[in-house]
Amino acid sequence: MTVTQEAPVLTDAIAVEGVARSFGSVRAVDSASLTVRHGHVTALIGPNGCGKTTLMLMLSGLLRPDSGEIRIAGHDPRTDSAAVRAAIGWMPDQLGSWDNLTCLQTLTLMGEAYRIPRATARERGLSLLRRVHLEEFAERPARVLSRGQKQRLSLARALVHDPAVLLLDEPANGLDPRSRVELRDLVREFAAEGRAVLVSSHVLAELDEMVDDAVFMSKGRTLGDDAAAMVADARLKYRIDALDPEALQAALTSGQVDFEPTATGAVTRIDGEANAAQALAWLVGQGVQVHRFGPVGSALEQTYMAMNEERR
Amino acid sequence: MSTETTEHHLPASDVAVNPPPRTGNPWLPTPHGVSLMARIELRRRRPSTKGYILYGILFAIVIAICLSAAIFTPAQLSSTNFEIVLVMVLGVGMLIAPSLSATSINGDSGEGVLAPLQMSHLTAGDIAIGKLLASWTVSVFALVALSPFLVYTFLNSGWRVGEMLMTIGAILFVVLTFTAVGLAWSAIAARAVASVALAHLTTGFFVIGTLIVFGVSTLLFTEEATQRDRYIDWEQLTPEAEEALNEAYMTGDYSALDPADYQCVDSEWAYTITHTEHVAWILLTNPAVMITETAPIVDPETWEEDGRAAPGLFATIHQLVSQARLGPVEQLDDHIVYDECAQLFQQAEASDMSDEELEENWAEEEARHMERQQEVANLDRAPWIGLGVTGALLVGSMWIVVNRLRVPYKKLRSGTRVA
Numbered sequence A: 001m002t003v004t005q006e007a008p009v010l011t012d013a014i015a016v017e018g019v020a021r022s023f024g025s026v027r028a029v030d031s032a033s034l035t036v037r038h039g040h041v042t043a044l045i046g047p048n049g050c051g052k053t054t055l056m057l058m059l060s061g062l063l064r065p066d067s068g069e070i071r072i073a074g075h076d077p078r079t080d081s082a083a084v085r086a087a088i089g090w091m092p093d094q095l096g097s098w099d100n101l102t103c104l105q106t107l108t109l110m111g112e113a114y115r116i117p118r119a120t121a122r123e124r125g126l127s128l129l130r131r132v133h134l135e136e137f138a139e140r141p142a143r144v145l146s147r148g149q150k151q152r153l154s155l156a157r158a159l160v161h162d163p164a165v166l167l168l169d170e171p172a173n174g175l176d177p178r179s180r181v182e183l184r185d186l187v188r189e190f191a192a193e194g195r196a197v198l199v200s201s202h203v204l205a206e207l208d209e210m211v212d213d214a215v216f217m218s219k220g221r222t223l224g225d226d227a228a229a230m231v232a233d234a235r236l237k238y239r240i241d242a243l244d245p246e247a248l249q250a251a252l253t254s255g256q257v258d259f260e261p262t263a264t265g266a267v268t269r270i271d272g273e274a275n276a277a278q279a280l281a282w283l284v285g286q287g288v289q290v291h292r293f294g295p296v297g298s299a300l301e302q303t304y305m306a307m308n309e310e311r312r
Numbered sequence B: 001m002s003t004e005t006t007e008h009h010l011p012a013s014d015v016a017v018n019p020p021p022r023t024g025n026p027w028l029p030t031p032h033g034v035s036l037m038a039r040i041e042l043r044r045r046r047p048s049t050k051g052y053i054l055y056g057i058l059f060a061i062v063i064a065i066c067l068s069a070a071i072f073t074p075a076q077l078s079s080t081n082f083e084i085v086l087v088m089v090l091g092v093g094m095l096i097a098p099s100l101s102a103t104s105i106n107g108d109s110g111e112g113v114l115a116p117l118q119m120s121h122l123t124a125g126d127i128a129i130g131k132l133l134a135s136w137t138v139s140v141f142a143l144v145a146l147s148p149f150l151v152y153t154f155l156n157s158g159w160r161v162g163e164m165l166m167t168i169g170a171i172l173f174v175v176l177t178f179t180a181v182g183l184a185w186s187a188i189a190a191r192a193v194a195s196v197a198l199a200h201l202t203t204g205f206f207v208i209g210t211l212i213v214f215g216v217s218t219l220l221f222t223e224e225a226t227q228r229d230r231y232i233d234w235e236q237l238t239p240e241a242e243e244a245l246n247e248a249y250m251t252g253d254y255s256a257l258d259p260a261d262y263q264c265v266d267s268e269w270a271y272t273i274t275h276t277e278h279v280a281w282i283l284l285t286n287p288a289v290m291i292t293e294t295a296p297i298v299d300p301e302t303w304e305e306d307g308r309a310a311p312g313l314f315a316t317i318h319q320l321v322s323q324a325r326l327g328p329v330e331q332l333d334d335h336i337v338y339d340e341c342a343q344l345f346q347q348a349e350a351s352d353m354s355d356e357e358l359e360e361n362w363a364e365e366e367a368r369h370m371e372r373q374q375e376v377a378n379l380d381r382a383p384w385i386g387l388g389v390t391g392a393l394l395v396g397s398m399w400i401v402v403n404r405l406r407v408p409y410k411k412l413r414s415g416t417r418v419a
């Protein structure tokens, strides 16, 4: 690869451009483009059946794209798929475990499959089990694990070979609220360790605090700048509720502020916390009895809902 | 969880690992990968309690048969009991090993444990051969479990050690091949039910189907031959002449008959000669025949001096196969034309030269028969076609398996997902 032309490829852990893949007549991924940098967490968001898993399979070097360009840590899965697979820790959305083997055996054997010496693999397995809070289950067969615990074992399995790139396919599925918070912290840690993380999920509220970027996907296409603009816009939205909504709306109109009226008040766009404090002071100064003032909520969720695409 | 606890664990999780880098997309098997894959398979496919019960029942039946084979050992050498135990080893191997391998790949893929292995440094060849060896090992366990009977019956069988090892080798090779066939079906079919059924159907085709194909194709190589006999034309006989003839048949005294009274007719009849020698190779592709063809040759006359047992099961099969390979006896021309008229009216002369000559005739025929038997029994063993077919089946199956396991997938098994 010529460095001069494709310099950004080298810095991006994942670079995808115009990737497509069909299964027979089903066009699972139509055109997907995204980049993830080392140390960053990117969310892949979209309704069921929009092609998230298929895209991740192509990134992981398990599935050959029909067209498009992929670079993982600088390697092309078409010519160098072993290098791609070695660089990737993949947590599939389908939970599979060797029922007869204990959690520690599973991780040790998996480590050996990556050509890590057995003793080292075992030690790393133990530390990973501690990290995902499964240390009590180290010597118990995987079949006794609950769904959430299997999910965590699967996450540990994705990390046995210390990959530079993590692909997590709906990791929050089946996790209890506490485990979700833990997952969020873990994912941030992974990024802090310099790994590039791509997370697909529809538990949007959790993603908000976890991710640096979001890529929206719909019907096999990634929505590039439009969706990014929508997220940025959604982050500006403030909800203002007052005891007398009409007085609030009148005050906003007189101040020439753009707003969307709601039953209990209004939604408006405010850029930055300082501006928000100023706006609130101004409203109170106008004699509006404000009882609620704050960001509307999950920007990702708003964008997701605003996309208003059909489910497949 | 609080952030402190995570930080507390952080150093521990930093057990440094540095897996070797890789490039390209290798698929060839490696010793490390194959043995690791086989180890994983053997550990995770330990049977459940139900499985153990099933194996126990199967095993009890086999042991009962082997026991009776061992108990009813006659005083003199007899190879049949030993051969029955060999057949048991083959049967158990052909039932269990392909059943296991036939659910190995589609089963793993359905459970979601195949793709993570494909993501690792294990190559398609590692996974394929590791799985093959793991399933096949189970049939080796069966062999080991039956070895007391094998040794006991061997001692009385008249086989040499080398011969036993060769035939056991052939059996294990056949089992390995059909294990590979099962694995190939599990790589092709999405559902376990289908792949197990197809695996056993394939085995059935090669073991029984080839016999049927052989039988049917012999029909294509038949030859019509005619034979001519002469009879007295009973319809033209006057009542007196008929009575006289009956009388003569009863008494055996033909001198009173007047040849002029009797009309002779020619009668032609057709019969079929089957040239099995043209299609005998179909028999030789049969893996079971291939195994029996590796067994020692037992001479039907000199077996006692040779220190052998009387021809047993395998030797008999060898004789049948050899008969098919040699085809029909040269010509049936040595068939003596039956000529009733000549017999009747040359009885006088005939009876003169009879006894010794008849005896001689008999002896000659007997000798011819013995010679044929010798030829049939001592015909060179012909396991090569069978070995070739088995080997091709093994290589072809593994080629399919490796190709189906290589990632990135171009095409998926229809109706399946990668994960």
Ligand SMILES: Nc1ncnc2c1ncn2[C@@H]1O[C@H](COP(=O)(O)OP(=O)(O)O)[C@@H](O)[C@H]1O
Pocket (backbone or CB within 6 Å): A023, A026, A027, A028, A029, A046, A047, A048, A049, A050, A051, A052, A053, A054, A055, A312, B412, B415, B416, B417, B418
């Ligand atoms: N192996 C396959 N064969 C046929 N269709 C498939 C296969 N895998 C996925 N699809 C189809 O492709 C689309 C995208 O699937 P997927 O990537 O699993 O969606 P997501 O993970 O976003 O829910 C779906 O319509 C699905 O039915």
Ligand SMILES: [Mg+2]
Pocket (backbone or CB within 6 Å): A052, A053, A054, A093, A169
């Ligand atoms: Mg999915």
